[in-house]
Amino acid sequence: MHDQEKAPAEEGRRPDVEGESLLNRRSLLAGTAGLVGAMLMGAVTPSAEAATENLPEDPTRVPGTTPSAYGQRSTFEKSVRIPRSWWSSLTPLQDSHGILTPSALHFERHHNGVPTIQPAQHRLLIHGMVEQPWTFTLDDLKRFPSVSRLTFIECSGNSAPEWHKPAGQTAQQTHGLTSTSEWTGVALKTVLREVGVHPDASWMLAEGSDAAAMTRSLPLAPILEEAMLCYAQNGEPLRPEQGYPLRLLIPGWEGNTCIKWLRRLKLGRAPFMTREETSQYTDLMPDGTARQFTMVMDAKSVITSPSGGQRIQPGFQEIRGLAWSGRGRITLVEVSTDGGRSWQQTALQEPILPKCHTRFHFPWQWNGEDVTLQSRCLDDIGYRQPDRATLVAVRGVNSVYHYNAIQSWHIAADGKVSNVHA
Numbered sequence: 001m002h003d004q005e006k007a008p009a010e011e012g013r014r015p016d017v018e019g020e021s022l023l024n025r026r027s028l029l030a031g032t033a034g035l036v037g038a039m040l041m042g043a044v045t046p047s048a049e050a051a052t053e054n055l056p057e058d059p060t061r062v063p064g065t066t067p068s069a070y071g072q073r074s075t076f077e078k079s080v081r082i083p084r085s086w087w088s089s090l091t092p093l094q095d096s097h098g099i100l101t102p103s104a105l106h107f108e109r110h111h112n113g114v115p116t117i118q119p120a121q122h123r124l125l126i127h128g129m130v131e132q133p134w135t136f137t138l139d140d141l142k143r144f145p146s147v148s149r150l151t152f153i154e155c156s157g158n159s160a161p162e163w164h165k166p167a168g169q170t171a172q173q174t175h176g177l178t179s180t181s182e183w184t185g186v187a188l189k190t191v192l193r194e195v196g197v198h199p200d201a202s203w204m205l206a207e208g209s210d211a212a213a214m215t216r217s218l219p220l221a222p223i224l225e226e227a228m229l230c231y232a233q234n235g236e237p238l239r240p241e242q243g244y245p246l247r248l249l250i251p252g253w254e255g256n257t258c259i260k261w262l263r264r265l266k267l268g269r270a271p272f273m274t275r276e277e278t279s280q281y282t283d284l285m286p287d288g289t290a291r292q293f294t295m296v297m298d299a300k301s302v303i304t305s306p307s308g309g310q311r312i313q314p315g316f317q318e319i320r321g322l323a324w325s326g327r328g329r330i331t332l333v334e335v336s337t338d339g340g341r342s343w344q345q346t347a348l349q350e351p352i353l354p355k356c357h358t359r360f361h362f363p364w365q366w367n368g369e370d371v372t373l374q375s376r377c378l379d380d381i382g383y384r385q386p387d388r389a390t391l392v393a394v395r396g397v398n399s400v401y402h403y404n405a406i407q408s409w410h411i412a413a414d415g416k417v418s419n420v421h422a
C-alpha cells in the first residue's frame, strides 16, 4: 500500500532553538540597514505608494475608522490565492504565519464549480445498510454534541507538476494545495450510531450536491474514529468553496474524500466504484498497474522562507517552513543548506498536532554563496519523507497524485531563490 523507505525515529541533537549564536544584535541590524537603504533609494512597490496617497502622515493626529459589521484585512496586505485552473486555487504558503490558514486563503478544489445552497433547505440522507434510514437537516446535526479539530486538508494532486520537472516557481505553486483550519461539526460515528449501521456494512458512499455530484467510496473501519460532518471552519460557518453548509472531513486523507456540500451517505458491503475511483484518483505505476484507494497523505514538508521567487540578503535568515503527515504527528524536521549532504534538526513550534500543519524554524547565516536548501520530515509512525530519486524509483513519474518528495530551493549568489530538482 505504501512502499517508501521507513526510518526509525531518531533521538536528535537539541537544535539551537533560539538561534543565540546567530541572532546577535549586530548581524540582524546589519541586514536591516541594507533593507532600509534599498527602500530609501526608491525600491517601494507602486501598489504601496498608491495605498498611502490619502493617508495622514501622523495617525495620532486624526480619529481612526469606526467599528464595522464584518472585518476586512488591512488594505496594505495583498497576499492572495492563485487560481491554477478553473477547478483549483492555491494557498500562498510563503506568506503564512503559524499553522492556520485564513479561511479566505484556504486552497480550493472543486469538480464543477461552487454551488449556492440555502442552508434551511439542505438535507443529509443516510441510507443503505442501516436500521433506520434518516434525513437530517442542518439544525438536526447541530443538536448533536459538537467536536472541533485543527487539521490540514491536502489535495492528492498537490505538487503534481513536480513529477516531471521543477514546475512551480513559488512555494504557493509547488505546495499550495494544502491548508489548515479548525473544523467544527459532529463526529460521524455519533450520527451513524443514531441510524444504526448494519454489522456487515464496511464501506460508505459519500456524495456532494455540487454539479459534479462528487462521490467517493470510503472504507468504514479506518475512518470511523476520526471522521466528522463539519458545518464550521475557523469559528464561523464553512466558506461556500469549502462545502457550505456541510462537508465530510477525514483527517489526514486526501482532500477529495472530504466530500463538500455533503447530501448523502450510503452504507454498503463493498466500494461503489464511482468514476472518481477508476478514471480519477488512482496512481499509475511504472509496471502499468494502478494503485487504487490511496487515500492517506504521506508525510511532507516545504521551506516557505526563503522559497522560490524570493530574493534574500546576506546575513541572518530564519529558515521557516511547514511539515505535515496524514498518519500522525511530525516528530522531526531537518534542513540541509548544502543540497542534502548534511542535515540539521530544526525547532518545531507548538502546538504539534497529529494530522496538522506543523511549523518549523532554523536559524541560519547566509554567506552569499550559491547554496541549495532542503527540508525533510519524519512522522510518529517512523515514515521519513523521501528524496526525489527514491520516490521516483518506486512510483515512476506517471502517478499524478501523492508527490511528496523533498523540495529543493536554490539560492544564487545574487540572492534569488528558485525551484530546482537536486
Ligand code: CO
Binding pocket: 156, 254, 281, 282, 293, 294, 295, 296, 401, 402
Ligand atoms: Co490517492
